[in-house]
Amino acid sequence: MTPQAVAQTQLDSYNVQDLDGHCACFADDIVVCDLNGEPNLHGIEAYRARYEGVFAQYPQNHAELVARIVIGNTVIDHERVSRGPEGPVFEVAAIYTIADGKIARVDFVKA
Numbered sequence: 072m073t074p075q076a077v078a079q080t081q082l083d084s085y086n087v088q089d090l091d092g093h094c095a096c097f098a099d100d101i102v103v104c105d106l107n108g109e110p111n112l113h114g115i116e117a118y119r120a121r122y123e124g125v126f127a128q129y130p131q132n133h134a135e136l137v138a139r140i141v142i143g144n145t146v147i148d149h150e151r152v153s154r155g156p157e158g159p160v161f162e163v164a165a166i167y168t169i170a171d172g173k174i175a176r177v178d179f180v181k182a
Contacts, residue, residue: 074169078139078146081167081174086133088126094119098173106166106180131155137162144169 072080077096084092094115103112112118125132137149146167153160161181168176 072172074144074146074167075139075141077169077172077174078141078148078167082134082136082148082150085122088130088132090119090123090126093122096174098170098175101174102176104176104178106164106178129154129158131158134163 081093081096084090084096097115097118099115100113101115101118102110103118104110112121132152132154134150134152137151139149140147146169148165148167150163150165151160152163163182164180166178166180167174168178
């Protein structure tokens, strides 16, 4: 799968709250960071637990892709995230580093 396809598959799975499909796009040793910050999540079990909680707390959660840049094995997505019709809306830049067909690292910028 191309880096762009991996990023799109995880986004599609995220939007239908398919936890298994979403997590299948990430490496077992996934690292998540805020941009220029220290890692705040390590490993697929911690990742799964985080998003299981997000999906349970926000059952109408949805991320709209605003723009995507693909450079080699790096995919940068600008997303507009809505927690639901009455919930907050915010924007993120998600910088996905793809290795061996899976997302190995994500760096987030949130506004």
